Amino acid sequence: MGSTNAMVETERLIVSTSPHIKTKDSCPKIMWSVVIALIPAGVAGILIFGFSALKVISISLVSAILSEAIIQKLSHKKITIADGSCFITGLLLAYNLPPSVPWWIPAIGSFFAIAIAKQAFGGLGYNIFNPALAARAFLLASWPKYMTKWIPPRWYPDALSTATPLTVIKHHLVDAVSGATILNIVEEKKFMHTLAFYGKLFLGDRAGCIGEVCILAIISGGFFLLYKGYIRWYTPFTFIFTVGFLSWIFLGNGLFNGDWLFYILSGGLFLGAFFMATDYVTTPLTKKGQIIFGFGCGILTFLIRKFGGYPEGVSYSILIMNAFTPLIDRYTKTRKFGLVKKLKS
C-alpha cells in the first residue's frame, strides 16, 4: 500500500451483483426515527397523567426489549434489539394503555406482543398483525376491568369525569346511564362545540390512553416521519378523513350534522392512523393498497363506534385490516411500465 506499484490482493476483492452502492437509510435508522417521532406523545402523556404514565411506559419498554433479547437468544437467532423495532412495539403498547393499569399489565402485554405476535410468526417482517395492537386486544379480552378504568389528567381536583369522551358519548346514546353521569353529560353538552373544548381535546386535556390523548404531540411526530419520507400520507389521511366524514353524516341528530371534529379528536384515531396503520410490515405496499387500507380502517372504526359494544374501534379496525393486507396487496399490483400496444410494423 502507498507505493505507486502497490497492487491489490485479489483474493480480498468482493465480487457480487450490482448495484454496488446502497442508500444510507437503513432499517435501524428508520426504526429509530419512528421511536423519536413517538417521544412527544409519550412526554405529553407523562405530563398529563403524571408518574403512573411514566411507570407504564418504562415497564412496557423494558419488557419488550427483554422479551426480544431472550427469545432470540433461546432460539439461537441473532439478537437484533439494536434495530429499534422492539422499542417501537414497547412504546406503542404503553401508549395504548390507560395510565392507571397495574404494573404487570404492560409487562405481560409487551411479552405477548414480542413473543406471540412477532417472534412466533418469524420475527421482524413476518408478523401478520401489529404486535402492539395484538397485545392490546389480548389484554382487553383478558383483563377488561383494568383496561377500561380511566383517570383524568392530574390537575383535575376530583375523579368525577373518569371516562373517555367517547365513552361518555357512547353511553349517553346507547345505554341508560346513572344520574351522576347524566349531569356530567349535560354539563359537557353545554361546553361542547366551543373552541375551548376542541382545544382541550387537541392538547390532550381528557381521560384516555397514555399516548392517544395529545393530538398535537402525535401530529408533530407524524409530520416528522412524513417529512423524512419514512411514512406516506395515504393511509393516515384516508383513515382520518373517512372517520370524520362518516361521523359527520351519521353521528349527529339526523344526517349530515355530526360533530366530526369531536369524533376524530377523541379516541385513538390519530395515534392509530399515524403510527399503527402506517406500520410497514402489516400494511399494504402500494399507494393504492394503502388508500384502501386507510379507507377500510375508517369504515370499520365508524361501524364499531356506532354499532359495536366498545366506544372505541381504532385498534380493532387496524387489526382486522391487517388480516386483509395480503389480499389487498394481491389486488393492487402496480401497473407495470410499457403496458401499451405495440405499433404495427
Add this chain to the structure above:
Amino acid sequence: MLIRNKFPGGVHPLTCKELTRNSFIEEIPPPQKVVIPLIQHTGAPCIPLVKPGEEVKLGQKIGSAEKYISSPVHASLSGKVSKIEEFNHPLLEKAPAIFIEKDKNSDSEMVQQKNPDDLSIEELKERIREAGIVGLGGAGFPTHVKLSPPKPIDTLILNGAECEPYLTCDERLMQEKPREIIKGLEIIAKIVSPERIFIGIEDSKRETIKIVKEILRELRLDGIEVSVLKTKYPQGGEKQLIKAITGREVPSEGLPFDVGVLVQNVQTAFAIYEAIYKGKPLYERVITVSGKAIKKPGNYKVKIGTLVSDIVEFCGGFIKEPKKIIFGGPMMGIAQWSLDVPVIKGTSGILFLTEEELNLEESGPCIRCGRCIEACPVKIMPAYIALAVEYKKWNIAKEYSPRDCIECGACSYICPTRRDLVQLIKIAKLRVH
C-alpha cells in the same frame, strides 16, 4: 407540448462525479501488451483473421464478424500477435482473445482511405459496421443493426444523460468534442431520417448544456433540440429517457423502434464521426477511472484491450485498499475478481471502491416498506418477486413480470434491509418464461 423529465420511480444516489468531473480527457500511452476479446458485443463472436506470430498494425481488422448481429474487432496496437487463447473477460468471465505485444519502435497507424461526405446510406452503415462500432453506453449492441430498424423512426435521441454515479466520460467528451459528436449525430440522422432530434442531458450538467447549446446555435442547427432532463437515476435508461423526452412508453418486452424512437449514446456518435470522417475503426475510447482507492482518478482515452493493471499503474496505484473493482457504474457495473482484465468497447468506467464507499451491511428480512416499488422505473414489484424466489414459488414470481426488469439496481439501492433484490429478480428471469 412535450411531457418532459418524467419517468416513474427512480432514486437519487450520491453522484460522486466531482472526483472526475473537471479532469480533462488524458490519453494513456499505448501499453506493452493488449488483449482483445473476440466478443465485445451482443451477438456472435468474431472469427480471428490473424495467426500467432503475425505482424499487425494499429487499426487493422483482426477479427471478422460473419453473422449480421456481430461486430469486427481491430488491433489497438502495432506489433506482433503473440497468442490467441481464452482470457479473462469483464462480462463473460472467460472468452477467446487475441494477444498483441507492442513492437519496439513501430507506432504506425494503418493508412485508411478517408472518404468524402457524400456516401449513400448503405455505404455509411457498412462503414459503421466495418469500424466495429457497438453501443458504447455499455450494452454493446452492434450499431449497424440498431441503425436498420424494422419500423420507421420519427424521433432520434442522443443519450447524454450519464446517470450512473461516478462516471463523467460522456460529460467530458460532450464538453471537449461537441462538434464531432454533433457531426456523428448528423450521420445517424442521415441514416434514419427522423422528424425530430433531441440531445438529452441531465440538468446537473449545466456547463455541458451551455456548451452544446452554443455549438448548435453556432452551427445553425435548429432541428436539434437540447432536452434538459431531471437528474434522477436511471434517467439514461433507454426506456426512461424516451418516456421523459417524448412521453411515449416502450411496450413491455418491446424495443424503442416500437414507438418510433432511436437512442444513441454520445460516445457512439463520436465513434461514428471518427469512422466516417477519419476512417478510424473503434480501437480506443474514453473511460472514467474513479473511486476513492485510486490515486489519480480522471477521464482517460485508452486502447481497447488495455489491462486494468496497466491503467492502475498509469493512475498512480492505490492510496487505499479497493474492496471492489467495477467495470461500468456502481449501479449496473460488474465486479471483477482480477486486475488482468481488458477494457472492451462497452467499458464506460473502471471504479476502485473502498469499503466506506460500498456499504457492505448484511441483508435482512423484507420489512415491506414498499420503497423498492416506489423506486422501480418499470413499476414492477421487486419485494414480491424476491419473496417468491426465496420460497421458490415460480408461478407467483411470474405474476409479477420479472422479465420486465431492466436491472437498473434502484430497488436494491433503496432497500433499507439491504436485500439483494436485483440478484433475486435475475434468478426469477432465468426460471420464468
